[in-house]
Amino acid sequence: MRLHRVTPGIAAGVLAPALLLATPSFAATAAPTVVTVPAVSSSADEPDADDLRVAIVRILADPDSGRRVTREANALLDANDPVAMRAWLDTGYRLAQAEDDRVAIARILADPSISPTLRAAANAALDDNTPETLRHFLEVGRYQVA
Numbered sequence: 450m451r452l453h454r455v456t457p458g459i460a461a462g463v464l465a466p467a468l469l470l471a472t473p474s475f476a477a478t479a480a481p482t483v484v485t486v487p488a489v490s491s492s493a494d495e496p497d498a499d500d501l502r503v504a505i506v507r508i509l510a511d512p513d514s515g516r517r518v519t520r521e522a523n524a525l526l527d528a529n530d531p532v533a534m535r536a537w538l539d540t541g542y543r544l545a546q547a548e549d550d551r552v553a554i555a556r557i558l559a560d561p562s563i564s565p566t567l568r569a570a571a572n573a574a575l576d577d578n579t580p581e582t583l584r585h586f587l588e589v590g591r592y593q594v595a
Contacts, residue, residue, distance in 0.1 A: 497531070498529070498531040498534070501531055501534040501535060501538065502526060502529075502534070504538055505522045505525055505526055505534060505537075505538070506526070508522055508542065509522050509523070513587075514546075514549070515545075515546070515548070515549025515550075515552060515553065516549065516552075517545040517548045517549050518542065518545045518546055518549055521537060521541060521542075521545050522537075522542075525537055543580050544580070546580065546584065547579075547580035547583055547584075550580070550583035550584055550586075550587055551575065551578075551583060553587055554571050554574060554575055554583065554586065554587065555575075557571050557591065558571050558572070564594070566594045567591060567594045570586065570590055570591065570594045571586065571591070574586035574590065
């Protein structure tokens, strides 16, 4: 074995631990990492104004949205008031949709060619006059009646 090949190997073996342990990562103690989180004024569960606008635009894109729903949704988007948007999504949308459903049922009743059972079911939905009953009649009930 030649000496000029052995000498660098021995030197590398001797110097490697000294060089590795002398690096700054081993010499200095690790400082604790400080993470700062910005204070958020609202809860993470509450949607922001953009989320509210998206929800209203999705309602507008629904083909079942009637005139009152469309009118009120467009007015809310124009006003750009997050508090009003939230209030409308919580209660106003349901009431506006119920009015549009009443109009749709009245149009069904205006057709002279409907069956007596469909007429009775439509009148029963209007007599009950809850938003859920009106919507159920339009989505399911009118198709169940023969």
